[in-house]
Amino acid sequence: MGQTLIEKLVTRNIQRHEEQTGIHSVTAAKAGDIVTVSVDRVMIHDIFIPFVAEKFEEMGFPKIWNPDKVVLIYDHLVPASQQDDVRHFKIGDAFAAKYGMKNVHRSDGICHQLMTEAGYVKPGDVVFGTDSHTTTYGCVGAFSSGIGYTEMASILGTGSMWIKVPETIQVKIEGVLPAQVTSKDIILTLIGDLGADGATYKALEFSGSTIENMTVASRMTMSNMAVEAGAKCALFTPDEKTADYCQISLTEQETALKGDTDATYCQTITYKAEDFVPVMACPSQVDLIKPVSQLAGTKIDQVFIGSCTNGRYEDLEAAAQVLQGKTISPFVKLIVTPASRQIFTEAAQSGIIKTLTAAGAIVTHPGCGLCCGRAGGILSDGERVVATNNRNFLGRMGTSKVEIYLASPVSAAMAALKGEITPP
Numbered sequence: 001m002g003q004t005l006i007e008k009l010v011t012r013n014i015q016r017h018e019e020q021t022g023i024h025s026v027t028a029a030k031a032g033d034i035v036t037v038s039v040d041r042v043m044i045h046d047i048f049i050p051f052v053a054e055k056f057e058e059m060g061f062p063k064i065w066n067p068d069k070v071v072l073i074y075d076h077l078v079p080a081s082q083q084d085d086v087r088h089f090k091i092g093d094a095f096a097a098k099y100g101m102k103n104v105h106r107s108d109g110i111c112h113q114l115m116t117e118a119g120y121v122k123p124g125d126v127v128f129g130t131d132s133h134t135t136t137y138g139c140v141g142a143f144s145s146g147i148g149y150t151e152m153a154s155i156l157g158t159g160s161m162w163i164k165v166p167e168t169i170q171v172k173i174e175g176v177l178p179a180q181v182t183s184k185d186i187i188l189t190l191i192g193d194l195g196a197d198g199a200t201y202k203a204l205e206f207s208g209s210t211i212e213n214m215t216v217a218s219r220m221t222m223s224n225m226a227v228e229a230g231a232k233c234a235l236f237t238p239d240e241k242t243a244d245y246c247q248i249s250l251t252e253q254e255t256a257l258k259g260d261t262d263a264t265y266c267q268t269i270t271y272k273a274e275d276f277v278p279v280m281a282c283p284s285q286v287d288l289i290k291p292v293s294q295l296a297g298t299k300i301d302q303v304f305i306g307s308c309t310n311g312r313y314e315d316l317e318a319a320a321q322v323l324q325g326k327t328i329s330p331f332v333k334l335i336v337t338p339a340s341r342q343i344f345t346e347a348a349q350s351g352i353i354k355t356l357t358a359a360g361a362i363v364t365h366p367g368c369g370l371c372c373g374r375a376g377g378i379l380s381d382g383e384r385v386v387a388t389n390n391r392n393f394l395g396r397m398g399t400s401k402v403e404i405y406l407a408s409p410v411s412a413a414m415a416a417l418k419g420e421i422t423p424p
């Protein structure tokens with residue numbers, strides 16, 4: 001009987017767990033099974049570290065199961081915009097020192113970007129993080145999902161976690177995307193078709209020639225946003241692009257991480273790449289998707305290009321291509337936030353930052369910043385923003401009377417240029 005990608009990945013993991021513990025659970029994992037997995041890596045960020053630390057002490061574990069597998073990242077609160085933010089860093093630093101955690105990033109960028117960029121996640125890994133967008137690492141063929149701080153404290157003590165193996169929605173995309181259509185348009189369209197709860201506790205498994213031809217960075221945008229349809233995880237088969245990105249050579253086991261032709265899927269969705277158009281998620285629902293052409297002429301006040309969804313080099317490059325040699329509309333503020341210091345540095349070296357600033361952009365330090373409405377350009381009543389991040393919930397980027405349109409970097413740059421939503 002064939003297996004889906006997630007069933008295969010979990011099977012491998014529990015086989016390893018059995019070798020280590022001698023406890024037998026199931027021979028081949030299938031959707032619905034409740035199994036104990038060995039955790040390959042965990043990520044904790046600044047917002048949750050005080051809660052994780054407190055729970056961990058309360059649970060009474062003498063040590064962290066494997067401090068090298070823990071990554072602590074300060075990103076939501078960096079640089080501090082409120083006095084209390086500093087308390088999070090102090091608690092984090094003290095916890096890391098006490099338990100010998102060496103993987104601490106204090107200002108290198110957004111957690112989800114760093115986890116793959118800095119090589120913490122590899123194909124086939126099982127990873128948990130105290131953040132809903134932990135689904136991101138499915139871009140390299142890892143099972144990764146967000147958990148709460150109590151669960152995280154328990155993993156720190158035990159190195160293991162129970163999961164219910166999710167059912168899988170297969171998403172097949174064949175063909176060549178039209179110019180100016182990006183993976184952001186694909187994932188927004190999919191979320192619109194599924195609905196914000198359409199994939200609740202399901203795995204999304206992507207395949208097809210469009211996916212094979214896509215960069216890891218573009219895949220990352222899709223796995224990042226999968227949770228906006230409720231997905232537990234979103235998986236891509238590791239290939240040569242993954243190997244290059246992760247700077248590894250793939251093992252046979254890793255390249256075999258794909259759904260079998262006779263696997264059982266709870267749903268299959270098929271798209272032709274040629275049918276996609278640039279779209280936006282309209283205020284204030286992530287599944288209220290409309291073609292950009294239908295929204296043309298909507299006046300805007302601000303544009304944000306950044307976040308763990310679309311703050312990568314190729315995203316900044318796409319925006320720079322639109323803005324090259326031009327200036328943005330005089331009434332619009334364009335805020336660009338690279339997802340990591342590495343991306344910032346590369347974009348500075350290649351001239352992309354110069355192109356963006358020459359066009360009128362404000363380029364900020366890497367981090368979460370405006371994406372979660374904490375700092376660096378929050379909006380007020382009646383303002384409208386086109387943004388490349390992943391959530392347009394009420395109050396997300398300022399007051400609850402701000403309208404947020406979620407878009408690709410190309411559509412966002414077009415809006416900045418014209419001062420109104422404009423089809424690329």
Ligand SMILES: CC(C)[C@H](C(=O)O)[C@@H](O)C(=O)O
Nearest residue numbers: 047076130131132133146372
């Ligand atoms: C602060 C954090 C818990 C939150 C999340 O889990 O997603 C944030 O990153 C977000 O994007 O809303």
Ligand code: SF4
Nearest residue numbers: 110307308368371372
């Ligand atoms: S960039 Fe935004 S979505 Fe991503 S982790 Fe930070 S706050 Fe969450």
